[in-house]
Amino acid sequence: MANSYDALVDLLVHRFDVDPAKITPQATFEDLEIDSLFMVELLLVVQAELGVELSDDAATPRDTIAKAAELISAHAAAAAS
Structure with a gap:
């Protein structure tokens, strides 16, 4: 999950200008x-x-960043197998 978490944080900071401190x-x-x-x-x-296909409703605003990273990891692993 660490790689997915880091990639998600990177996208949030660099593509969407989210304050990294938050x-x-x-x-x-x-x-x-x-x-x-x-x-x-x-x-x-x-x-x-990231090449991970997710549906539009895969995550919600109430989800944590960690949960979203886990979701990305799970879909990436499923796509790889």
Whole structure:
């Protein structure tokens, strides 16, 4: 999960200008002021940048960053096998 977490943080900071000081594994997307429309855009960027295909409703603003990273890892592992 560490690689997925780091990649997600990198996307949030560099592509979406989220303050890195606010990003922790326990932070929710709501804590970062990310709404459901933003989540759809983020999931599209994850798909394009990380090659992990996720549905539009795979994560919600109430999910933590750690949970989203686990989701990315799980989908990446499933795609690799």
